Amino acid sequence: MDKIRVLMAKPGLDGHDRGVLVISQALRDAGMEVIYTGLRQSPKQIVTAAIQEDVDAVGLSSLSGAHNVLFPEVLKLLREAGAEDILVFGGGVIPAEDIKLLEKQGIKKIFTPGTSTKTVATYIERAVLEARGEVKITAAAKPQGIDHIGIAVNSIDSAAVFYRNHFQLEVETVVELPSQQVKVAFLPLGNVTIELLEPLTGDGVIAKFLEKNGEGLHHIAFAVDDVQQRLDQLKREGVQLIDEVPKKGARGNNIAFLHPKQASRVLVELCESHDTEGG
Known part of the structure; x- marks a missing residue:
């Protein structure tokens, strides 16, 4: 089984990256290969790097409030490049109503402050392995x-x-x-x-x-x-x-x-x- 490769990116004008660095380390600790592209990346730069690095997933972190524009733009550029199989997840200070909208547009999952790093790593691993067809994992249903x-x-x-x-x-x-x-x-x-x-x-x-x-x-x-x-x-x-x-x-x-x-x-x-x- 090939290692899961994840590209972590900070689109927009965010000035610090402590949160994304913490998540990146947690994913490495979980056995994944992580590429971090740094601050203030454009959607085009992120998509180009994701394709060049042949990643399974892209993680987007936004604290600037521009998530409703930048996250869908990354999805759009991935589709145009024929790389829509790359999973995209996001995180940051994102209101609940925006989360629903972003996930409806194709963002696989939005993680908000307070989510444990273990939860993030487990979710990404499960989603990638299922997308690869290597395992069939049924996500836990809502309680009855x-x-x-x-x-x-x-x-x-x-x-x-x-x-x-x-x-x-x-x-x-x-x-x-x-x-x-x-x-x-x-x-x-x-x-x-x-x-x-x-x-x-x-x-x-x-x-x-x-x-x-x-x-x-x-x-x-x-x-x-x-x-x-x-x-x-x-x-x-x-x-x-x-x-x-x-x-x-x-x-x-x-x-x-x-x-x-x-x-x-x-x-x-x-x-x-x-x-x-x-x-």
């Missing part, structure tokens, strides 16, 4: 939906009154999990379940959460087809996990948690869906 929302409470009986009186939601089942030192009440609502989490002891995870934060949102759970497969994918991408292997949830299905610092301090659970049963 929100499986449940976990709310930490001091008392299930007290907390359930609000949902019963004002939203006509009834507790369907209550399950005790001594191994996790928690009692769970399930309040189904359409395809989503509200879980009320009451501590069984004073030193369990929920008890400690209540002591530190008081009652409130504890976690949000996404329904996925295969928890272990998703954990493996996230680990490759550099996401910090609490659980590297699934464990059994309150309804007997596989679950796992991601570290809250990965999602703006929100604890995220992966829940293996069997008719969208919660964890």
Whole structure:
């Protein structure tokens, strides 16, 4: 298998390149060959270098706000040169609405500040190998939906009154999990379940959460087809996990948690869906 070759470029008038240098080193650490063309490159210079260097992918970094003009111009020149098989990805301070537009025009992926270098390297490797036809890699699908929302409470009986009186939601089942030192009440609502989490002891995870934060949102759970497969994918991408292997949830299905610092301090659970049963 030939090494993946990537050309990193800074189109436009950007005056510094710290970010692109960090990404370049991360790609080298991942075993790729990286060519960096330097600051203030025109789209024509970038495309010429990409063809001469026979690269698999071009990475464009822009902080100047000219991405909506410069990135599509690189794509256009690659097509005109018969080199549309070269993948183009981008990064920088790019608004969400512009990301959607650029990816629709043919930019393979836009990475924004906060994306781990491991995520970038994993994505590029996967995309290039699939484009070469050397491997068939199915990108992880979106979660099936929100499986449940976990709310930490001091008392299930007290907390359930609000949902019963004002939203006509009834507790369907209550399950005790001594191994996790928690009692769970399930309040189904359409395809989503509200879980009320009451501590069984004073030193369990929920008890400690209540002591530190008081009652409130504890976690949000996404329904996925295969928890272990998703954990493996996230680990490759550099996401910090609490659980590297699934464990059994309150309804007997596989679950796992991601570290809250990965999602703006929100604890995220992966829940293996069997008719969208919660964890």
